[in-house]
Amino acid sequence: MYSHALVEKRAKGPIVVTASVVGATGYTGAVLTDILSSHPDVRLQALTSKSYAGDRVCDVFPHLRVSGVYTQYSAEAVGGSDVAFVCYPHAESHAVVAQLLDEGCRVIDLSADFRLKDPEAYALWYGFDHPRKDLVREAVFGLPEKYRAQLPGARLVANPGCYPTGAILAVLPVASDIDASGLVIDSKSGVSGAGRNPSAKTHFCAVEGDFRAYNEVGHRHTSEMIQEVSGAAGHAVTISFTPHLLPVDRGILTTMYFRPLRGLVGDQAWTQKYRDFYAGEPFVEVCDAVPALSEVAYTNYCRLAVREDPAAGLVKVFSVIDNLVKGASGQAVQNMNCMFGFPEDAGLQRKV
Amino acid sequence: MYSHALVEKRAKGPIVVTASVVGATGYTGAVLTDILSSHPDVRLQALTSKSYAGDRVCDVFPHLRVSGVYTQYSAEAVGGSDVAFVCYPHAESHAVVAQLLDEGCRVIDLSADFRLKDPEAYALWYGFDHPRKDLVREAVFGLPEKYRAQLPGARLVANPGCYPTGAILAVLPVASDIDASGLVIDSKSGVSGAGRNPSAKTHFCAVEGDFRAYNEVGHRHTSEMIQEVSGAAGHAVTISFTPHLLPVDRGILTTMYFRPLRGLVGDQAWTQKYRDFYAGEPFVEVCDAVPALSEVAYTNYCRLAVREDPAAGLVKVFSVIDNLVKGASGQAVQNMNCMFGFPEDAGLQRKV
Amino acid sequence: MYSHALVEKRAKGPIVVTASVVGATGYTGAVLTDILSSHPDVRLQALTSKSYAGDRVCDVFPHLRVSGVYTQYSAEAVGGSDVAFVCYPHAESHAVVAQLLDEGCRVIDLSADFRLKDPEAYALWYGFDHPRKDLVREAVFGLPEKYRAQLPGARLVANPGCYPTGAILAVLPVASDIDASGLVIDSKSGVSGAGRNPSAKTHFCAVEGDFRAYNEVGHRHTSEMIQEVSGAAGHAVTISFTPHLLPVDRGILTTMYFRPLRGLVGDQAWTQKYRDFYAGEPFVEVCDAVPALSEVAYTNYCRLAVREDPAAGLVKVFSVIDNLVKGASGQAVQNMNCMFGFPEDAGLQRKV
């Protein structure tokens, strides 16, 4: 168990941790601000922003109704928090993370900088030589459904990517059932997944009424999927992943196809297998009907359904999440709750 | 060659055929009305409608700017046309088609009633015993890219389904390259594919911001795909097809996955194979970049792109069409053009 | 003060009222179900539905995560509740309301059947002779910002219409400032305002990418606006109201124009006048910036901003609400909170 000043606080009365958000004016930062501002066990400390330092939260995000002002990042100001959420882009995040850990602050990093367990993989998938291989090895992959036991003792948690979250949750119960042909993972994401920086690709007129695949081979999130699925299967699993851009704000629907190693068993048996696997999970719902984005939008839930295609000899698994909540900020808070011993759904019961 | 009164007309001057649309107030009927009303070689005769008989076209579809009034269907009134487009639902269409053929009218049927070549397959896929197995056998499957040669002599053309059009065009060049694991076909369609009848599933509030799979195993269009792909391959090809509902009006994007029988050859080789196969086709465009719905919306084009996924050993093919144009009414007119010897793109050069 | 069994309950321990929803499977019923199911002072009793009796809530509205089954309406079953929310169409609602009042149940009616204070006005605006003019006279118009004092003693509350809610809140602070030329009220509403019954007008393909006015003169909600604005002004105020249909799910933005009786005074003075008027109101926010739908969507807030147009000598007032929350079900719960002495924002602090 992580030794933390919190233990001392705990002795003195009701536990409230201080939390800061670094890079708080992107979409994930805004959702974190929303959740944390009404989390019963948290007091918001610093919200940092390069572009909006000095501006009020309510002016940048009028829908939030959160008081407070954005500040410039400094290791001192943020490092005094019990926990920091870092929302910087990959390759920019690791330096800040290292600073904050040095300050004694626990860190949940929403970038990709600590998700891959093999430090050499960053050169291949992200194009940079990772300078902090020690921290890469230390980080816990923050998917509570798989790594819950490691979270209370974790100093650094690597929050999973949005696509990997929906895909890995769809695979875990059947990781050892996939035959050698591997997985086809066809995902469709809302536009908020592309971030808040305006670009030609996220212009309303480029998205509305339209639909397309992008990064259609070798999207970086494939590396997380391979790592976690292969880990769960106990051997390398081949994954062909294709992301598509939906004309919606929020949500990822993943349609996954695999050929079952031991043959077909019927929809009910597969569904029961998923239900057993996820029994007791607060945020995974295994359903009879195939799920729609609207069933999880603005929530931390992942919904799953399984179907056999008898004529083709395949199994199809459908998963939906909100990319900004279970796929990012909600899951980050879920990780925090596990790290600090709060109820796992604290702050996560309302829509954000 | 089909013997037709047109031959006599041809002798007398510029050829103009008379065309009628049966069931003209659905979405496919409206697009047909739009195309045919400005087709240089066509004069619109009857537009029939059960619900709107007596109403003016411009009142039912204010955007069309087509004069004329809807009438009740009668075999006599419609049968006097050179060609009739029948836009009735499956299992309702065949009786009208048979009547019109008896009247000496050539027919392009947009329902599923004559698409399957095996008359016994209707019981399995569509739940009815087909009463006109003779016409089932006579009908030409109206995909000009495959059956162009049979169209001039055809009395009855079965216009392909929207999903099959996009999927089959994506497969044809590689039908003999698919290994025994078969095809995964993951399609995403706009809402107009569900037809104009209002329902809980097509209510704006049920679709906007949402996305879901539906008929997720065994969708009826799978039968057409199996028939045509297996026919092209020369042996039975397994197909796992999954349709999804996009929050857009028009368009189908199909993402297709297969394991190549003879291994990987590189993106360029696959692309060239597609370019060679479709050389000279007026409505198939093989592209380097993966295509978006917006590139074909409101047009009769199909755009295709191919990608190898080397790590997974798979090939991905992307196709986009407008479900109401190349996937229905535009292709029906393309078939008519082939049947009557008009330029294949006559009437199909503008957006509808 | 309304004499109610609640008083006896109150003596025995923590107050929890039982609430039923009549017509619970429309959009307003679904939002009420969502709010009430997590309201700290409420226990849901009956949810009635003509079409879905016997179905589980979670099957009809998978996003709700509410247990329970819809039942057929009966006066006995529903009438035993402390309060009933009636979500029937106008002209159908009054009979049920009368029954439930007879059963001793307090009623919040979401239809128009008791909003107009003049019983003769129903013939003019709604085309029926109201059979319960006594109840029309008894009903309290459920706009807490205006009639809060009457709610604790009310047996029957007429929940305002969606357009009137946004418009009246925009007018109240300046009702006596409007010159003889009256008000121009130009409103734009999301599609959920048209209800859940599918129709040609709410088909996704008829709405997406489109925009239009409808009921462009004499929309029935005008009657509520005239009644309340004239009442606040102390004399008849002329109102020209035009509703439009936005391609969005939720929300109404109203742009209101008037010529100030006593001339221009500057943006700040108007804004301050609104702030003073609504000081302490839990759900009215007067802003400096003009508000967007997204700032109130899924909440019970109304946001307002005022602008002078000096060159034209007019004042513009902008108001936004969520038509299903502050414009219907949220306001209904706000009314209930006032009726029963609960905190006015109980159950209304999260998005629905």
Next chain:
Amino acid sequence: MYSHALVEKRAKGPIVVTASVVGATGYTGAVLTDILSSHPDVRLQALTSKSYAGDRVCDVFPHLRVSGVYTQYSAEAVGGSDVAFVCYPHAESHAVVAQLLDEGCRVIDLSADFRLKDPEAYALWYGFDHPRKDLVREAVFGLPEKYRAQLPGARLVANPGCYPTGAILAVLPVASDIDASGLVIDSKSGVSGAGRNPSAKTHFCAVEGDFRAYNEVGHRHTSEMIQEVSGAAGHAVTISFTPHLLPVDRGILTTMYFRPLRGLVGDQAWTQKYRDFYAGEPFVEVCDAVPALSEVAYTNYCRLAVREDPAAGLVKVFSVIDNLVKGASGQAVQNMNCMFGFPEDAGLQRKV
């Protein structure tokens, strides 16, 4: 009549003018490219772009199917065209326009730089002192319905703004019927009106599901409306204009309110007045039903309808246009057709 080399061409055979587009990679440039590339009387010469010089049209706008490559602007290259369309922002355009006129090229300017007839008005409305007041005075305001007679002799045409086009067409028939209280013009525009440059305001996630007013007092387009409406009325008309941003790609719907100077006359009389005024106009359609955006989207039509509001003593006029076609590029081509004596609808009969 403008003396032009075209006259000499005309003598030699079928007339084809050469046309260039300066700033061809914004939305208006793309629509111009689309229209001109299939215009029967035009040959595209140069398409210039600062950002995309050297790129192929089909790579920047894959939906266009236009061959050709963007070039850097030079007065020589462009000036050799018979006509140039200038699509630069206001305050940047006038210098290029002056250069091209010097080269002997006729110019249709889509910026605001020559729309106001009073050269001093640019300081007030656009914040710069106009350096070419001579050209301001020479320019013809390119609304063919009002200034058709001046177009054949025009060297420089100032294409109207998108909001003014829809609004002025709605007012012209009744300009002398407006009482002293003036006009309320409440307009709602699609996002393409904000241009193709990505910004926080045009990000898909900032627009989808949302709606808001912007530039809510004193929008620059008000100046054009005042100029043209007052001109038509013969005296100054007060206008209060409010633009709003719709979550759609294309189209402007304007709802206009005025108090008729000589009282109410009935819907039919107003409609007939509009019909008489616009008799013979190829692109103005006066309708009985209030029009929707979808009826004019992607076309050069303006649709109008009029309604009296007897209770309020007001008249409401509804107009819809496509902001990029009749509101910009389509009208620019209509102007060109008038300038060069082509059929007024040449190139404008298909959707773009």
